[in-house]
Amino acid sequence: MEFCDECGSMMQTQGDKWVCTKCDFEKLRDSAKEAAMVTTQSQEASEVIESQGGTEGLPTTDANCPNCENDTAYWYMQQIRSADESETRFFVCTECEHKWREDDH
Template identity: 85%
Template sequence: MKFCDECGSMMQTEGDKWVCTQCGYETLRDEAAEAEMVTTQAQEESEIIESGGGSSGLPTTSANCPNCDNDEAYWYMQQIRSADESETRFFVCTECEHKWREDDH
């Protein structure tokens, strides 16, 4: 992927040139530089490694499910508010798959 030197937008290939989709800036392609670029095809071919959390692939922890009183849950963290706020921790019960969250205050 190449970005425009003029406006910063993503460029597309057209023959032996890179062309900006926004401002029309053009530059010649460099095969050596393009060989160094990582493509989505290369990412798709990589091996996926599962991290032990059973069939969900999520790690487990001790947590009391408010729905069925099971004492084990999968967990993950997700940014749901603005970037300057802390992440929210989500839990999924390993028995009934009830989902709840825990906010850091």
């Protein structure tokens, strides 16, 4: 990946040149420098971490399910807005597996 010297945008290859998609700045490609670049295509998938999903291992709390009135739910926190916003707490009913957010009413 190459970034424009003029505006900082990501550049694309066109033949023997790098061309900025924003300001049209051009510079010649350097094959030695490009050989040292790491791309997602050249990375090996030697370590794959799979999500277990589901509710296994989640903590439980007292919370009334709006779907079935059960009083116990699994809960977890997730960042769904920008980084300067607080996380949102999600609940999953232990009986019917209905999912809701803390701020849902």
